[in-house]
Amino acid sequence: MDIDWGALAAVFGVSLGITVVVVVMFALGLAAWARAGTEEPAPDASRGRQRKTAAVTAVLCFAACLSVAAYGIDLIVPG
Template sequence: MHIDWGALAGVFGVSLGITVVVVVMFSLGLAAWARTGHGEPAPGMPRGRHRKVATATAVLCFAACLAVAAYGIDLIVPG
């Protein structure tokens, strides 16, 4: 049995990189969501456009995480 160590290292590197990207994107989404005042009221947070941009940023970050997870499931599940 022959193991292609270069390919194995490549798969490890890509999976580690994608994992880091997803964790960072989810963390940024949580931070943006907290800035909008969702969950608990945030008395010192500004209103208006800043809140809308933070909400849009949070939604985009969560959507990116969901897309990566869905793509991974699509690769694993046959059919």
């Protein structure tokens, strides 16, 4: 039995890279969600727009993490 070390290293590198990307995306989502959820009164309209932008950014980051997790489950579960 031979082990293809190049393929093993490639799988390790890709999985490590995807893991880092998902962790960073989740952390950015949490940071954006915290920024959007501050209960300070908005002195002008731009602050409200910043909150909406932060909320949309958080949702997009969480959706990206969910899609990567769902794709991984789809690869693992047959059928």
